[in-house]
Amino acid sequence: MNLSQTVLGITFENPTVLASGILGITSSTWKDVAKKGAGGITTKSLWAKEHKGHPNPTIIETDHWMLNAVGLPDAGPAKANEEIADFMKDHPVPLIANIVAGLIDDYAKTAEGIVPLKPDAFEVNISCPNVEDEFGKPFACSAPDAAKVTAAVKKVIGDIPMFVKLSPNVDHIGEIAKACLAEGADGFTVINTVGPGMAIDLRSRMPILANKVGGLSGPAIKPIAVKCIADVYAATDGKCPIIGTGGVYTGEDALEMILAGATLIGIGSAVSRHGAEVFAEVCEGMQYWCTNEGIDDISSMVGGMHKELASRNA
């Protein structure tokens, strides 16, 4: 049973990828997560200069959901250089550099600083829902803005593939994807967190997150993620690789996303319950299911739901 996936010329030994924002600060952590079974690593969002996050509480969780407003903290380019350079010396698995900026024009600046470090791919974060007070509505909520960011980054990253990370909090995610595709996006990460949402403490009557609101993730959002992946796959005629992300805890969750159109699977919130071992567990789950079903190559599953629907309508 083959779990490896070659995406935009990059080979991933298995389709699981550490999602951005989770355990993504240091090279030693990336290596540890890779050693424990992740097929790829995405860094926490990198900025062109230091960026403060929000005060605590920043992450809270129940059995059903996680809410976070970490606020994209980052120590800036010097730290990114040190950590990425250290990881690329060993380069155990592909590294996706997630970049962010507050203004459309600043994305290119962030990307320029990272290009010399030769990450395997970029992921452009235009969809964080918990920095709206600082920067307004995410660029992923407007097709023209999303397209402008894509074009600006594309100009400076040369041949390095670019995934644009989309927001589920829009009317037509497929339209946003098409606008980015027209400006040179190579693939998409679907989805960023949902909402934002809010949780209130009853006795103090205060919102629990210091930022008041935060992005929703965890088991509750998987159906939204599956729908968004299916939409983006359909809108781009199945030609763009998708990193399906949102509520994946098991091999079956991952396979559902692959049938919706994902080629790679981002895993984030599940790390809090299963540790970094979750990557190996999800892979084992996929192996087990596929072997029982007589499927010998995971790539044959990508977009399977669309193919099934088409065959029934034929």
Place this chain on the structure above:
Amino acid sequence: MSSISLQSRLPKTYRIKAITQETEMVRTYTFDGSLGAKPGQFLMLWLPGVDEKPFSVAFDDGSETKITFFAVGPMSEALAQSKVGDLVGLRGPFGTSYEWEAGDHIVLVAGGYGAAPMFFVASEAVKHGCTLEAIVGARGKEHLLYLKELESLQHVSLHVSTDDGSVGHKGYNTEVLDQLLEASADPDAKDPPIDRVFACGPEMMLKSVLTVSEKHKVPCQLSLERYMKCGFGICGNCVMDPTGMRLCIEGPVVSGDVCAKLTEFGKYHRDDIGKKHEF
């Protein structure tokens, strides 16, 4: 692995039941509820509208929880202004705890407000037939904590050190540790040999505890501190080089053997944005 199913990852608010002024800058707050914490574990304390920070649990008897803190920054200064009856949010308990076996002879090394969790250890360990040597150190007499509480426990011998010599041994608590371990190694010593060393205090003190314990070949468990956000192993802020170990899960209490492999131990730590700072 940590006791994940027992953790609360959403703060629950409790009222401050009592406030004890320990020294000029140090207070102990008692909350009207238990998180089921074990000695060495930490909780995240949320002051609604202000911030949330990790605190070592100073006591948890199954019905109430205590923390002992030093007002050092905006959050703890705001906390110091709180009154009996005020609400704070608590979530946890998180991380590892000190581990011993029944009947052990243990040395506790406490620096500054590290005395609080050491008292929690002592009060639990004596229930398991352990004998303890508690070394409490501080800059001067006025900063010593939990002496009376430790003295009140049976099977606990108290040793005091102050940098300025105002009371007890003049110098560091690790010098007292060295003497105790030396004496314990003597085959004619009247007390049973020392089985393990537990320490809580500033990192440079812990580094020295490790060196002294290694010299005498006695295993130690040290309580480390790094910038915590989530407390349950997902944000990655408290990770340590070179293994990427998450201190909120695999710590805060870490065995000396593991500490010896941490290249950043006693050298640097990362702040809230991941930037390195040397000690």
